[in-house]
Amino acid sequence: MYLSRLLLNNYRNYIREEFTPHSHLNLIQGENAQGKSNLLEAIFLLGMGKSPFNARSREIIRWGEGWFRLEGQVERRDHSLKVELVYKKDGVREMTINGQREDNISQLLGRINVVLFSPEDLQLLKGGPALRRRYLDLQLCQISPRYFYYLQQYRRIIQQRNMLLKDIRFDHLREGEDLSVWDRQLIQVGTGIIYKRQGAVSKLAPLAAELHKKMSGGREELTVAYRPSISGRGERSPEEIAADFQRALAAVRGDELKRQFTMIGPHRDDISLYINGRDGRKYGSQGQQRTAALSLKLAETLYIEEEMGEHPILLLDDIMSELDSRRRQFVFDGVQGKGQVFITGTEGDEFSPGTRGRRYHISQGRILEGWSPD
Ligand SMILES: Nc1ncnc2c1ncn2[C@@H]1O[C@H](COP(=O)(O)OP(=O)(O)OP(=O)(O)O)[C@@H](O)[C@H]1O
Ligand SMILES: [Mg+2]
Incomplete structure (x- = not known):
């Protein structure tokens, strides 16, 4: 399965940003504090209904705003799926799956599989x-x-x-x-x-x-x-x-x-x-x-x-810099051609020959599309 479109609206340092990731490897580079982890957190949240860092919804709302909104479009093997989540400051949560209102967050689980x-x-x-x-x-x-x-x-x-x-x-x-x-x-x-x-x-x-x-x-x-x-x-x-x-x-x-x-x-x-x-x-x-x-x-x-x-969406947040070259290569080999992968880092990794994917650059909550070997 893969995420084909993501909309972040008043989500942490994102004002309103539309992101159309590649179906395979997404190499995301950006300086510190630009929004790399926030982006992966948003994808995780669409899959699990909660932040991986146990952040409260009100902490996620962009400072000075009253709500945040996430929209994700996911292509699964035999169907596509659209999830919309809105959280308001007063604690109200609205969720729709394929346009249908759902009240219980458990309805979300298992639809977009993520590994962070x-x-x-x-x-x-x-x-x-x-x-x-x-x-x-x-x-x-x-x-x-x-x-x-x-x-x-x-x-x-x-x-x-x-x-x-x-x-x-x-x-x-x-x-x-x-x-x-x-x-x-x-x-x-x-x-x-x-x-x-x-x-x-x-x-x-x-x-x-x-x-x-x-x-x-x-x-x-x-x-x-x-x-x-x-x-x-x-x-x-x-x-x-x-x-x-x-x-x-x-x-x-x-x-x-x-x-x-x-x-x-x-x-x-x-x-x-x-x-x-x-x-x-x-x-x-x-x-x-x-x-x-x-x-x-x-x-x-x-x-x-x-x-x-189906292969889950893999979110690798800033781990490459923590690994030596042998382990890094092992991770690269392990995820190549498997499904959709997001890899963030301040340095920006290299594509191995034959890899399908695209490069992105994040700066102050804006996501810029870059080079692709496809
Ligand atoms: N609710 C919020 N509203 C506005 N900005 C926020 C909110 N929560 C966090 N931020 C800001 O978002 C910015 C980006 O954070 P993020 O963790 O995504 O950075 P990063 O690109 O992963 O950086 P690093 O390389 O240091 O891990 C930070 O400066 C943080 O202060
Ligand atoms: Mg980070």
Whole structure:
């Protein structure tokens, strides 16, 4: 699939800009603070319904204005799609898909698949588990609307359950009856999330391992495994997961009452990453950690392609300058001829021979079309 047209209106530093990207490689060059990341953020927002940086909609509205508007036209294999999003300062959101009003943002998910890769993702190994959960969540939400629904539900359940755990401290009578109601929901929805994550990791792991092996010249083995906080290893059925969840919850009950928060569940999951049999997070060199992070991100692209039957739109924000020439070449080779790719940078990369694409220059929220080898 590819984005054929984008309109940015009062979007961050863009006043009103129409952009008609190339269906393959888009090399976008611009000095600092000209609007490169903002452009990729806008494309991500059209796919995911939210900013990748967790920015609030009102922060995105161009300073001094009351609303922003995005329009995107996407060509998929068998149909085209037009999405319009308007956010107003007062919090009102309007969305239309192919001219039809939609109220729920979940209607958007899965229609425009995007993978964003920014320097922050190079922290996938070094950073905390939240980054790795997010890595899984962003993919799964695009592939499975049900997963998005589970996540929303789960967040609410955790909030309510934590509140109750606090209440129980002052009123012990509520413990037995009320908590068991929330336990049931926690287990039911949590099991849905765990089962989906388990499935995703089992597909991502071999893809990432193969990429990592290639990138390290066959010297390194990357092992990716899902580590749910309720413990347990290997592939499990939903029934087995629910039973394990129940047991684990019973085991921490006393602690939970003392500490007044939900101590186990998908909100505390992690992914383990081993390089040549050792924990890459603790023992990996900088270079190994980067290679593994890169492999995980490229694996994400392949996984979404496998699940959706089409290559997602790849957004590479300023990562080339962070990579050495060997890894840069690897990324270039990996994305060539695959689908639509946006690569931003202050230097501007070179087209490899035979590549289809176009060069763009961004300056103060204006996008100028440049040279194309086509
Ligand atoms: N709501 C807003 N209204 C107007 N301008 C904004 C808004 N939010 C951010 N900006 C400005 O947009 C400009 C461009 O930001 P952006 O992050 O896209 O730069 P960039 O080209 O990616 O730069 P860098 O190379 O440093 O990453 C910045 O100067 C920023 O201050
Ligand atoms: Mg930037």
